[in-house]
Amino acid sequence: MRRAVLMLAAVALGGCAAKVAEPPASRLQVPAQWRAPLPEGAPGLAVDAQWWQGFGDPALTALVTGALANNGDLRVARERIEDYRARVRAAAAAQQPTLSFDTSPTRARALSPATGRPYVANAFQAEFQAAYEIDVWGRLANATEAAAATLRGEQANFDAVALSIAANVATGYLNLRGLDAQLELAQATLQLRERSRDLARRQFEVGYSSRLEWLQAQAEYDTAAEQIPQLQRQIFEQENALSLLAGNSPGSIARGRTLAELAPPPVPGGLPSDLLRRRPDIARAEQAIAAASAQLAATRDQLLPTFRLTAAGGIQSTELSDLLHGPTRLWRLSGALVAPLFDGGRVQAATDSAAAQRNQALIAYENTVRQAFAETENGLDAITRLREQVVQNDARRATAAETLRIAHNRYANGYAAYLEELDAQRNLYAADVARLQLRARLLAASVDLYRAMGGGWTAPPSPPSAPLPPLR
Structure with a gap:
């Protein structure tokens, strides 16, 4: 009968929890x-943990490795993990006496x-006190689980930051090599424009051509010369940006392979569901849901009574010498049952707020997953379309080169004005610049795809925690 009464009392008290x-x-x-097809020839390989090594450039590998070790944002993320690890210990300590x-x-x-006369009295006392709260409803355990889930979220956040840093460094390095290639093209073009200008000047001096053609050649030379300091400034700024990403002071960046020697790593494959297990931001969103749910359970149970045991023991004496040799021994044991009767709706309001935060975490998780799918689809489609652009650019450049050859022969033999050759030179130069830019963009698109598919994140998803009590 006593056991049944206690069970009924527990059920009745459990019904006092906030709704x-x-x-x-x-x-x-x-x-x-x-939705986007895998690029033609894609082997569908698994995502390599150190995918940046697939470019085969030791300088790029060293740059990414250094950034993962020294980047300031990653160092902050590491300290955040230590902060939340301490918070878990603090929450777990509440379950201990x-x-x-x-x-x-x-x-x-x-x-x-x-x-009625005054007197002076001494009292010397020393006491040990012990207290322990019995976690009947699991409120303290839920608070600890909320802190642990937040810690796992911070660990996933560290992986997300590491993935972003590696991708940004790789993209920045590839863009730098693209700028280097454009600078080499601009310098080579300037030499060609210089020879054309000198030829036009000599032909004008001997009366073979007009001053207009000489001035046109001079203008083309000046245009080519103008590109060089602009590219040098972009290279300088890109080097400084990469140095900061790597956790270093602004400075030069060591080069490895040229843009023409760099090849994108194989395109990773896998089913869409694999993405949910690889991306660290999705894991972080999952842990945000777990933390919000645990916090909701802990908040809900604040209306339930708490049970606390207290024990104290010590010694007391009116003389210090007696305290050490013959004190009076004191002790007490007590138990406390505290239950809120009226709080003006504070706990229910806090529970509603925690429920709204849980719902926000659920919606944020869905948004994160959708964004992951969109980024992966865009990455797959970008590689396919850029490869198609490269084919068209090759055809465009071949046509421009042949046009320049014909225009040069016509001008050299006196059948056409120099303006035709100038137009052909401009078209070929534009096609060459577009070719270099397309190659750099194709390499960067491979980086974006690895970023979207969670490449470089080696930590497995955290195992599910113990099931939380049902939220009634």
Whole structure:
């Protein structure tokens, strides 16, 4: 009978918990396959943990490795992990008993109630106190789980920052090599423009051509010369940006392979569902849901009574010598049951707020997954379309080169004005610049795809925690 009464009392008290609204229905739909086709010839390999080594450039590998070790944002993320690891220990400590020591020597002058005369009394006391809260409803355990889930989220956030840093460094390095190639092209073009200008000047001096053609050649030379300092400035700024990403002071960047020697790594494959297990930002969003749910459970149970046991033991004496040799021993044991009767709706309001935060975490998770799918689709499609552009650019450049050859022969033989050759030179130069830019963009698109598919993140998803009590 006593056991039944206790069970009924527990059920009745459990009904005193704050009411929790149901979470919103999920609207997330995971596609069965990629909308964008895999680029032609893609082997569908697994995502390599150190995918940047696939470019085969030791300088790029060293730059990314140094950035992952020294980048300032990553160092901050590491310290955040230590911060939340300490918070987990603090939350778990609330489930453990506490032990304290108190000593309070006292000397007081008072009036004797019997004689009415003043007297001086001493009191020396030393006491140990122990207290323990019985976590009947799991409120403390839920608070600890909320802190642990937040820690796992911070660990996933570190992986997300590391992935972003590696991708930004790789993209920046590839753009730098693209600028280097454009600078080499501009310098080679300037030499050609210089020869054309000198030829036009000599032909004008001997009366073979007009001054207009000489001035046109001079203008083309000046235009080519103008490109060089502009590219040098862009290279200088790109080097400084990469140095900062690598956690260094602004400075030059060591080069490895040229843009023409760099080849993109194989395109990773896999089913869309694999993306959910690889991307660290999705893992971070999952842990945000777990933390919000645990915090909601802990907040909900604040209306339930708490059970606390207290024990104290010590010694007391009116003389310090007696405290050490013959003190009076004191002790006490107590238990406390505290239950809120009226709080003006504070706990219910806090529970509603925690439920809204849980719902926000659920919606944020869905948005993160959708964004991951969109970024991967865009990456796959970008590689396919850029490869198509490269084919068209090759055809365009071949046509421009042949046009320049014909225009040069016509001008050299006196059948056409120099303006035709100038137009052909401009077209070929534009096609060459576009070719270099397309190659750099294709390499960067490979980086974007690895970033979108969670490349470089080697930490496995955290195992699911113990199931939380049902939220009634």
